[in-house]
Structures are given as C-alpha cells and as structure tokens.
Amino acid sequence: MARWEPDARGRLLHAAVDLFAERGYEATTAAQIAERAGLTKTTLFRHFADKREILFQGQEALVALAVDGVAGAPAGSTPFEVLHAGVFALCTMHPAERRADQRGIDALLASSPELQERAVFKRSTITEALRRSLAERLGDDRQAAVLADLGVRAYYGGFAVWIASPVDGPLADVVADELTAYEAAVGSLGATTLASSSAG
Amino acid sequence: MARWEPDARGRLLHAAVDLFAERGYEATTAAQIAERAGLTKTTLFRHFADKREILFQGQEALVALAVDGVAGAPAGSTPFEVLHAGVFALCTMHPAERRADQRGIDALLASSPELQERAVFKRSTITEALRRSLAERLGDDRQAAVLADLGVRAYYGGFAVWIASPVDGPLADVVADELTAYEAAVGSLGATTLASSSAG
DNA sequence: CACGGTGATGTGACCGAGTCGCATCACGTA
DNA sequence: TACGTGATGCGACTCGGTCACATCACCGTG
Numbered sequence: 001m002a003r004w005e006p007d008a009r010g011r012l013l014h015a016a017v018d019l020f021a022e023r024g025y026e027a028t029t030a031a032q033i034a035e036r037a038g039l040t041k042t043t044l045f046r047h048f049a050d051k052r053e054i055l056f057q058g059q060e061a062l063v064a065l066a067v068d069g070v071a072g073a074p075a076g077s078t079p080f081e082v083l084h085a086g087v088f089a090l091c092t093m094h095p096a097e098r099r100a101d102q103r104g105i106d107a108l109l110a111s112s113p114e115l116q117e118r119a120v121f122k123r124s125t126i127t128e129a130l131r132r133s134l135a136e137r138l139g140d141d142r143q144a145a146v147l148a149d150l151g152v153r154a155y156y157g158g159f160a161v162w163i164a165s166p167v168d169g170p171l172a173d174v175v176a177d178e179l180t181a182y183e184a185a186v187g188s189l190g191a192t193t194l195a196s197s198s199a200g
Numbered sequence: 201m202a203r204w205e206p207d208a209r210g211r212l213l214h215a216a217v218d219l220f221a222e223r224g225y226e227a228t229t230a231a232q233i234a235e236r237a238g239l240t241k242t243t244l245f246r247h248f249a250d251k252r253e254i255l256f257q258g259q260e261a262l263v264a265l266a267v268d269g270v271a272g273a274p275a276g277s278t279p280f281e282v283l284h285a286g287v288f289a290l291c292t293m294h295p296a297e298r299r300a301d302q303r304g305i306d307a308l309l310a311s312s313p314e315l316q317e318r319a320v321f322k323r324s325t326i327t328e329a330l331r332r333s334l335a336e337r338l339g340d341d342r343q344a345a346v347l348a349d350l351g352v353r354a355y356y357g358g359f360a361v362w363i364a365s366p367v368d369g370p371l372a373d374v375v376a377d378e379l380t381a382y383e384a385a386v387g388s389l390g391a392t393t394l395a396s397s398s399a400g
Numbered sequence: 401c402a403c404g405g406t407g408a409t410g411t412g413a414c415c416g417a418g419t420c421g422c423a424t425c426a427c428g429t430a
Numbered sequence: 431t432a433c434g435t436g437a438t439g440c441g442a443c444t445c446g447g448t449c450a451c452a453t454c455a456c457c458g459t460g
Contacts, residue, residue: 004409004455030446040410045447079389117321124320142385149349185342189279190390204426204438230417240439245418 009047011037016054021104025055025112052118055105058093059122063129065089070133079138079147080183086130087151087179091172094159103163127152150186154178209247211237216254221304225255225312252318255305258293259322263329265289270333279338279347280383286330287351287379291372294359303363327352350386354378 005011015036019028030051034044048054069089073082094102109115131148135141158175165174205211215236219228230251234244248254269289273282294302309315331348335341358375365374 008408029444041447042411042449043409046408051446117317120321120324121317124324140385140388142382143389145353146346146350146382146385146389149353150346153345153349182342182346185340185346186386187390189343189346190387208437229415241418242420242440243438246437251417 005038008037008039008043012039012044012047013054013057017104020055020108025108025115052115055108055115056118056122059126062090062093062126065093066126066130067133070130070137073137079134079143082134082137083147083151084176084179086133087155087175088172090126090155091170091175094162094171096168096170099163099168106163123152123156146186150182151179154182205238208237208239208243212239212244212247213254213257217304220255220308225308225315252315255308255315256318256322259326262290262293262326265293266326266330267333270330270337273337279334279343282334282337283347283351284376284379286333287355287375288372290326290355291370291375294362294371296368296370299363299368306360306363323352323356346386350382351379354382 016033066086070086073085135144158178162174216233270286273285335344358378362374
C-alpha cells in the first residue's frame, strides 16, 4: 500500500470537474475541491498554480506539439505546408474518444469571464510559440505572424465545429477544412493586393 | 465648494499610477491607492471593476473607434483600405504628447503576469470587434478574421516601435508602415498559394 | 535493526482582492 | 423645514493564494 492514496493530482482534477459541473465554476470553492479529493487547500495549490489552471491542465504540451510539428515539416515545403504540419500536430492532443469531456469543459469555459480570460491567454501563448517557430523556419517575421494567427484560428474554429458536430470523426479533418478555407481567403486577398497595387 | 473633493476617479487613477511606479504593481495594495487618494477601498472598487482595470482605463473606447473607422471607410474601398480605416481610427487615441505616459504604463504591463493576461484579453476584444465589423462590411468571415488579426498586429507592433523610438512623430505613421509591410507579406503568401495550387 | 534523509501532505495563521449591507453627509428641492 | 438622492465611509465577511512549520511514511545506509 502506498504512503497516501495514490494519484492526488488526478483525484483533485476529477473532484474539481465534478463540482464545477454540479454547481458551476464560481460557486465552487478551492477548499471544497480539496475536501472531495480527500486533501487540503494547500495541497491543491501545490498541484495547480491557481483555480483556473485546473481546467487548462495539459495545455503546455500544445506549445511543444506545434513547435515540433513545424520543425518536422519536410524540407522544401511551402509556407502553408509548414503551417499545416504545425497545426495538425496540435490535433493529436484530442482523440475522438474524449470529445464528450471536451464538450463539458468548453461549456464551463464559456460560463465565467475569469476562465475566458485565461483561455484567451493560453491561445495567445500557443500563437506566439507557433509564430516564433514559423519565423525561424521561414525567415520572414511578418509572414510567420500572419500564418500563426491564421493557423490558430483554423485550429480553434475547427475545434468548435468538431465539438458541436453530432457525427464522429477526427479533429484533424475538420481543422484541415478550416485551414484550406483560410488559405483560399488569403489567396483572394493577395490577388486583391496585387491588382490594386498594379492599378494604383 | 463641492460636496467632496472633486474628481475622485482622477485622483484614484493618479494615486495608483504613482504608487505603481514607486513600488511596483504587485507590491501596491488597493487600500494604499485609496488612502493616497483620500478615499477608501470600497470607493476605489466603485470606480474600477478591479485593480487591473485601473491601468486599462479608456480601452473600451478603442472598440468603438475601430468599428466606426471601418464603417466610415468610403464605398468601393478594397478590403485592405477598409482595414486601414479601422486601424487608423485606433491611432487617434494616442497623441504624441502622451507618449511618455504610455511608456510608463507599458513598462508596468510587462512587469506582472496578471497584467499581461488582462492586456492580451483587451487585445482580443479589439480584434473580435474589428473582425465583426470587417465581416459585415466585406461579407467574407474568414477574410475578415485574417485582416483583423493582421490589423491588430500592425497596431500593436507599430505602438511598440512608436513607444521605443527616440524621435517624435505621430503613431499613425508608424502603424501605416507596419500595415503595408504586413500587406506585402500577405501578397507574397497569396502568390505562393496560387503558384503551388496551379503547380499541384 | 536503528538512523537520518526525503518528499508529499497537514495545520493554522496570514494577506490582499473584492463584496455587501448599512450609516452618513452634503446638497437640491418641495 | 423636511425629504430625497447620490457619493462616500465603515466594518464585517468570503475566498483565493502563500507561508512556516510539523508530520509521517518510505528508502537507503551503516
């Protein structure tokens, strides 16, 4: 038998998600979460930096995935192909089996301004990491920035569609559709620019 | 003589900025700010939603500026011209005279994760408002999203350059340079897309 | 087998942000 | 003179988060 009941972090996570679902995020106290997990408030904050962070557990991994995805794109890829590689790597984080859980978390995030603020911050962290690795790879900072914004938009947009969709399917497929749609939008935008600059 | 010393909000703001500059944001207490302003903590939170918000006072106006700017773009404008109109409207918020103040606030924002999170959230709020008005104007949601991201990047990037620059000049000039640089990046990206799609 | 180190936890006190109900007080007005 | 109103003060409270210190089970070593 272990020293203490094992997997304290997992128990805390489970207790938190349950309580949030029962009474909502804001009505749930850190002490209540700890109590249900058979632990104390202090221990809760030893495992999670703050109350919000409980719901974003594992997001740091997304940064590494995106960066590695970009770095792993084959030599000679076009800028968009490099972006695809980075964004697809993100999709590996969310297998179809856990879609139901994600739905619950998503609803929770929408329920509290505090959580939305954190969500936006996480998104910007991913964007910034993606931007940096794209810039290194492509050598053009602004192009990298535009691509990063676009890629993250496709990812989050695809995620929302995937969550809401009644039919099962891999996240990567939905995101791929988004990505090509954005690609087309940029294409027509580029055409506009060239046309107007040659006209003016 | 007024009932109380006038301009409570202004005094709170001044006291806060002074104290933040003296001892830093995190080391400054809400009660201390109120005390220096000759008021109480309760009154402070009647004027500002929370401690962070003190430093983002007036940012709501930016949303309206961007939206109105887009709406005011002349008929027949290209997508980029509409974007220009929206982003330039933002620049009217920061006249060259107040550049020194902005420098101080900028340094402060960089000093605390709490403030950075709020800053990112404000940025995303502006982006979202800009995106919506662009979408309405252009009729293409994805193009609008890409342009909004790009415009906000140009604005914040230009702002950073403007803040750091030793020479005086209007913010709008710097932002205009950024905007055209991003425009060029998108142009070459569009060319890439067309080339690769016609090749594949 | 005894001993000391180590790491995860508990305990209780503490701080600061933010809220709330109620009192106050200066002013305008009937 | 009396009353309504709006900005403020007051004090108590909740909750997130921190900290110093104690505990306790395990592990390795002599």
